[in-house]
Amino acid sequence: MPRALVTGITGQDGQHLAEFLHSKGYDIYGIVKGQNNPKSESLRNEFPYVELIPGDLADLPSLISAVEYVKPDEVYNLAAISFVAMSFNQAELTANLTGLGVLRMLEAVRIVGGSQNNPMRFYQASSSEMFGKVRETPQTEMTPFHPRSPYGCAKVFGHDIVVNYRESYNLFACSGILFNHEGPRRGLEFVTRKVTNTAARIKLGLQKELVMGTLDTKRDWGYAGDYVKAMWLMLQQDAPDDYVVATGETHTIEEMVQLAFSYVGIDDWQQYVSQDPRFLRPSEVDLLIGDASKAHAKLGWKPEVDFPTLIKMMVDHDLTWEAGKAGIALP
Ligand code: GDP
Numbered sequence: 001m002p003r004a005l006v007t008g009i010t011g012q013d014g015q016h017l018a019e020f021l022h023s024k025g026y027d028i029y030g031i032v033k034g035q036n037n038p039k040s041e042s043l044r045n046e047f048p049y050v051e052l053i054p055g056d057l058a059d060l061p062s063l064i065s066a067v068e069y070v071k072p073d074e075v076y077n078l079a080a081i082s083f084v085a086m087s088f089n090q091a092e093l094t095a096n097l098t099g100l101g102v103l104r105m106l107e108a109v110r111i112v113g114g115s116q117n118n119p120m121r122f123y124q125a126s127s128s129e130m131f132g133k134v135r136e137t138p139q140t141e142m143t144p145f146h147p148r149s150p151y152g153c154a155k156v157f158g159h160d161i162v163v164n165y166r167e168s169y170n171l172f173a174c175s176g177i178l179f180n181h182e183g184p185r186r187g188l189e190f191v192t193r194k195v196t197n198t199a200a201r202i203k204l205g206l207q208k209e210l211v212m213g214t215l216d217t218k219r220d221w222g223y224a225g226d227y228v229k230a231m232w233l234m235l236q237q238d239a240p241d242d243y244v245v246a247t248g249e250t251h252t253i254e255e256m257v258q259l260a261f262s263y264v265g266i267d268d269w270q271q272y273v274s275q276d277p278r279f280l281r282p283s284e285v286d287l288l289i290g291d292a293s294k295a296h297a298k299l300g301w302k303p304e305v306d307f308p309t310l311i312k313m314m315v316d317h318d319l320t321w322e323a324g325k326a327g328i329a330l331p
Pocket residue numbers: 083084085129180189190191192194211212213214215217219253279280281284285
């Protein structure tokens with residue numbers, strides 16, 4: 001059985017990837033940080049086939065021990081401080097984990113596997129936030145980076161160091177430049193989930209208002225379940241490379257809000273939505289839209305869930321979830 005080691009196993013992508021690799025017959029190991037991490041318990045319940053290993057992206061010895069113990073065929077580095085807004089408040093921590101964490105994970109693979117003829121394959125979760133103040137539209141693997149947040153800056157370092165280790169040590173290391181990818185497992189702090197969850201709560205009479213930042217910015221939103229397949233495909237190729245993973249469609253936040261409210265049966269969404277500068281960021285990414293033709297041509301990858309279906313899936317999940325917690329019977 002192939003063996004996979006995943007950092008960020010408790011996050012949205014880690015969970016989708018665990019499910020996907022399990023369906024492919026992998027033995028899966030996940031690194032979890034912290035003493036008595038509350039997410040470990042729910043992960044054990046939902047994914048009993050994943051073995052959890054203690055470790056931290058800030059602690060190289062723990063990563064070396066994990067790689068030595070697992071002897072993985074594939075390493076997926078998904079762990080990061082991943083919320084852009086938070087990266088402005090904790091910029092140093094973001095640089096350390098989201099940026100230097102990649103270097104430490106690569107070092108663990110290089111040291112344990114030996115630098116030449118290293119059989120371990122490495123995937124790095126790069127991000128469309130690296131494009132930031134975009135230099136061209138749509139963005140491809142060749143588009144120059146201009147990050148607009150400490151998160152974006154840290155991801156650029158992570159991306160560049162993967163290229164450097166591939167070229168310097170002949171590691172089979174790939175980066176997936178993933179555009180926003182969402183789903184019912186997305187954290188409530190991210191805009192799509194905040195909107196679908198609040199629309200559901202308003203519908204159920206549990207909340208009165210949705211308080212937002214900007215409604216004008218645009219994102220290329222896909223479904224996380226589709227995107228983890230692209231990660232795996234990258235590691236099955238003959239040679240390592242970097243790929244943009246995106247839908248190629250862009251939508252404003254306002255469109256997304258309107259859609260979510262329409263799914264719960266509210267057409268006059270403006271009545272419920274207000275804006276608060278608290279949710280604005282010191283600098284913004286304006287227009288992200290990815291060109292995934294390389295992933296399509298070389299990996300045979302394309303997204304399966306479209307934008308309306310994605311938002312509906314999230315709204316349906318949040319209606320059921322919130323109604324269940326509040327003891328409300330749905331019709
Ligand atoms: P990001 O693309 O990784 O930053 O993902 P987010 O879901 O956190 O944010 C997407 C966009 O939504 C950004 O341009 C935010 O500024 C914008 N946005 C507007 N209002 C909100 C809000 O209330 N919460 C969040 N998280 N984002 C918001």
